[in-house]
Amino acid sequence: MEDNFQKIKKIVEKEENCTDAGHNMEHTLRVYNMCLKLAEDILGCDLEVIKFAALLHDIGGQKEIQDKSGKTDHALIGAKMAEPILKEMGVSDEKVKHIQDCIVSHRYKTENQPKTIEAKILFDADKLDALGAIGIARAFVWVGNNRAKIYYKPDNLDEYIKENLCDGKMNGRIQDKSKHSFQIEFETKIKFIVDKLYTKKAKKIGKERTEYFKKFLDRLEKEVKDKMYYNQDNSIKLKNYGKYRNNARKKHTKRFVFASFGNSYALLVSSKFRNLAVAIHKLLFAD
Ligand SMILES: [Fe+2]
Ligand SMILES: [Fe+2]
Numbered sequence: 001m002e003d004n005f006q007k008i009k010k011i012v013e014k015e016e017n018c019t020d021a022g023h024n025m026e027h028t029l030r031v032y033n034m035c036l037k038l039a040e041d042i043l044g045c046d047l048e049v050i051k052f053a054a055l056l057h058d059i060g061g062q063k064e065i066q067d068k069s070g071k072t073d074h075a076l077i078g079a080k081m082a083e084p085i086l087k088e089m090g091v092s093d094e095k096v097k098h099i100q101d102c103i104v105s106h107r108y109k110t111e112n113q114p115k116t117i118e119a120k121i122l123f124d125a126d127k128l129d130a131l132g133a134i135g136i137a138r139a140f141v142w143v144g145n146n147r148a149k150i151y152y153k154p155d156n157l158d159e160y161i162k163e164n165l166c167d168g169k170m171n172g173r174i175q176d177k178s179k180h181s182f183q184i185e186f187e188t189k190i191k192f193i194v195d196k197l198y199t200k201k202a203k204k205i206g207k208e209r210t211e212y213f214k215k216f217l218d219r220l221e222k223e224v225k226d227k228m229y230y231n232q233d234n235s236i237k238l239k240n241y242g243k244y245r246n247n248a249r250k251k252h253t254k255r256f257v258f259a260s261f262g263n264s265y266a267l268l269v270s271s272k273f274r275n276l277a278v279a280i281h282k283l284l285f286a287d
Helices: 004-017 025-039 046-054 061-066 074-088 091-105 117-128 131-143 158-166 180-197 200-225 241-268 274-285
Strands: none
Touching: 004 025, 004 046, 004 074, 025 046, 025 200, 046 074, 046 091, 046 117, 061 074, 074 091, 091 117, 117 200, 131 180, 131 200, 131 274, 158 241, 180 200
16 A cells, blocks of 8 residues: 555646645645544544545546636546546455545535545545634635635625625635635635534534634634724725724824923923922822
């Protein structure tokens, strides 16, 4: 297996060469690790199938990205690409079929649900990589690649879903990625991932990672929304002008009063009414 592992790693690395930091070999190896971690608790699962499926699960990723029509499904094409690689390594036909089934059903948005325990483990491991700190890091790689928004919460989420997600569905493909944000992605997809997981251990990890993701988004919102003088469409919030002016006026008046008082006080101290100044000082600052 070690030999085969290295051979497959090289093939996959080449295929995933052009993909971004969120979907490259590092992602594949994290999924591989997580698969083995989840499998520790499950008796009787086929580790060879899991290892091959994990390594090959995103081999079709580049093909999906290159097809601008949006019709290529990297899970389906990946399963096809895996077949000759596995056969050349002497993997039995039965196992090849099983590994292909795992690859086909690893996607979140798919009608092909994972049926075997090996497929469920791969599905769970892949989804966990979209949650927690690693999920946040991958989210912002996606934001950068797609010139999307670091912070954006539409006033009306239903309206946004209708306008920018295919068929007006929450899990529909994003039409204009530059209008999208991870505040929207969390509300339409990420917070539901944990309910879709199959294995007990993945659910536990997923719950904790989802909470961490939410905490990060809340903090991000707090920082961004702390006194906003513009709307999210970048237009200036006119109603805030009045508030801004009033605040400025108040501050100005306060400063003026203190400055005047300070000046009169200083004048008093240096004048012949020094005794009066001392009396005022005692009155104001005596213990
Ligand atoms: Fe994938
Ligand atoms: Fe993946």
